Amino acid sequence: MGLFDRFKTIREVHGAVTACGADPFGVKMEKIVSSTEAMVEGRKTILCGSNNYLGLTFDADCIAAAQDALKEFGTGTTGSRIANGSYSCHKALEADLADFYGKKHCMVFTTGYQANLGAISTLVGPGDFLIIDADSHASIYDAARLGHATVIRFRHNDPADLDKRLARLANEPGNKLVVVEGIYSMLGDHAPLKEFVEVKKKHGAYLLVDEAHSMGVMGKTGRGLLEQEGVDADVDFITGTFSKSMGAIGGFLISDHPEFEILRVSCRPYMFTASMPPSIVASVRASLAHLRKHPELMTKLWRNVDTLYHGLEAAGFRLGRQKGPVVAIHINDPALAARAWHGLLQNGVYVNLALPPATPSGTALLRCSVCAAHSTEQLRRVIDVVTKVGLELGLIADQSARIAAAE
Amino acid sequence: MTRDTVFTEIARLLERFRAGDKAISFDTVIAEDLTMDSLQVMDLMMELEDRFDVSIPLNLVPEIATVGQLADTIYASKVGA
Numbered sequence: 001m002g003l004f005d006r007f008k009t010i011r012e013v014h015g016a017v018t019a020c021g022a023d024p025f026g027v028k029m030e031k032i033v034s035s036t037e038a039m040v041e042g043r044k045t046i047l048c049g050s051n052n053y054l055g056l057t058f059d060a061d062c063i064a065a066a067q068d069a070l071k072e073f074g075t076g077t078t079g080s081r082i083a084n085g086s087y088s089c090h091k092a093l094e095a096d097l098a099d100f101y102g103k104k105h106c107m108v109f110t111t112g113y114q115a116n117l118g119a120i121s122t123l124v125g126p127g128d129f130l131i132i133d134a135d136s137h138a139s140i141y142d143a144a145r146l147g148h149a150t151v152i153r154f155r156h157n158d159p160a161d162l163d164k165r166l167a168r169l170a171n172e173p174g175n176k177l178v179v180v181e182g183i184y185s186m187l188g189d190h191a192p193l194k195e196f197v198e199v200k201k202k203h204g205a206y207l208l209v210d211e212a213h214s215m216g217v218m219g220k221t222g223r224g225l226l227e228q229e230g231v232d233a234d235v236d237f238i239t240g241t242f243s244k245s246m247g248a249i250g251g252f253l254i255s256d257h258p259e260f261e262i263l264r265v266s267c268r269p270y271m272f273t274a275s276m277p278p279s280i281v282a283s284v285r286a287s288l289a290h291l292r293k294h295p296e297l298m299t300k301l302w303r304n305v306d307t308l309y310h311g312l313e314a315a316g317f318r319l320g321r322q323k324g325p326v327v328a329i330h331i332n333d334p335a336l337a338a339r340a341w342h343g344l345l346q347n348g349v350y351v352n353l354a355l356p357p358a359t360p361s362g363t364a365l366l367r368c369s370v371c372a373a374h375s376t377e378q379l380r381r382v383i384d385v386v387t388k389v390g391l392e393l394g395l396i397a398d399q400s401a402r403i404a405a406a407e
Numbered sequence: 408m409t410r411d412t413v414f415t416e417i418a419r420l421l422e423r424f425r426a427g428d429k430a431i432s433f434d435t436v437i438a439e440d441l442t443m444d445s446l447q448v449m450d451l452m453m454e455l456e457d458r459f460d461v462s463i464p465l466n467l468v469p470e471i472a473t474v475g476q477l478a479d480t481i482y483a484s485k486v487g488a
Contacts, residue, residue: 134449134450134453144465150462150464150466151465151466152464152465153449153452153453153465155453164457165456165462168456168460169462356446357444357445357446362446
């Protein structure tokens with residue numbers, strides 16, 4: 001058997017998808033024009049799938065801060081925090097974030113993926129239990145495989161199901177860590193956090209919330225779902241990323257736990273990889289400062305969410321149940337979804353194509369994400385193009401025909 | 408509850424994933440002889456946890472190849488509990 005033979009199924013599925021005329025997982029962005037536009041295949045294309053929720057990637061202050069740090073500290077740290085030391089900017093970013101969340105401790109990771117990988121694989125060990133939502137992000141599943149805890153899944157966003165599964169572990173002496181996400185990245189739905197907090201308290205478990213898609217998006221000041229639901233004090237650990245609303249890359253773990261600092265010399269995905277480059281740290285600090293100074297950016301974002309969500313809903317598309325900056329269009333047939341995705345690209349609109357098993361319940365999705373910097377005209381254009389392609393492929397019925405049928 | 412009654416109940420739940428006419432036996436290989444992908448296998452485990460009121464850790468799933476091994480795993484945690 002050849003080295004790559006076991007990828008036979010993936011190769012077949014990928015081949016079927018690229019039969020739409022392009023590779024949805026290999027798009028070449030020839031030039032980034034702004035936080036909402038790029039050149040693709042020589043065409044100016046509206047970016048509606050970039051997770052750039054606040055549109056800060058071209059913010060003048062963030063760019064200037066990164067340029068200054070680049071000159072002052074150089075291009076990279078060339079090593080990990082334990083080997084090459086913490087730069088003053090790493091410590092400053094950790095202090096900024098701890099202050100933003102009103103918690104005592106913070107450690108930053110080189111990516112958001114590593115923040116989940118490191119936190120979740122290290123917080124629970126042999127004899128402990130890791131209890132994860134069935135629709136968890138790949139970083140959470142990979143953390144489950146890297147760590148040594150016993151792993152139990154519960155039904156997606158279902159506190160009663162979690163309660164039942166924790167009850168089965170009632171006589172087990174190990175620690176229990178429950179992991180949920182603020183906003184789920186595929187369907188854009190969010191965890192019923194108040195109910196999860198009640199369940200975790202009842203069973204004496206710890207709760208970790210991944211706010212990757214909800215930081216800078218939800219809550220009065222942008223702390224995420226935990227702020228919106230008013231459960232800041234009841235969440236034991238928070239993870240998140242700088243690669244979405246913060247417009248850069250990196251991740252973080254935050255907690256009030258008094259023994260937190262030991263993680264710096266025990267968490268392998270923190271210890272054995274090079275630390276965040278100073279220029280990135282500087283741009284993230286500027287993004288966070290910008291969010292704290294201008295929380296009204298989130299008002300703009302949610303106004304844009306209304307425009308896109310209601311526009312696509314009115315056109316007749318089946319969308320994710322909860323409205324938010326991730327707007328997912330359900331298309332049952334993956335091949336048809338790929339054709340729709342390519343049709344959008346040919347008409348200058350970029351969204352994400354999401355396919356099983358990355359999506360829940362075997363559905364294919366055209367996953368759109370909204371940016372505070374999108375203009376109303378851009379979003380109307382997106383709605384028009386998606387509607388046109390949807391009609392051409394028979395994904396939605398003609399509105400005039402529907403009205404006629406209703407009469 | 409015996410190992411056989413556990414097996415009978417699992418076989419009943421797996422009926423919808425049966426390929427062709429071949430009956431489900433202790434030796435049926437879950438990943439090969441049934442029409443299930445890896446996600447469906449994980450979801451089946453949740454269903455079995457509820458049916459038998461046991462915990463089947465995700466860590467054990469890669470070690471369960473056949474329906475017989477699955478029945479043994481559930482029976483062992485049932486007896487142990």
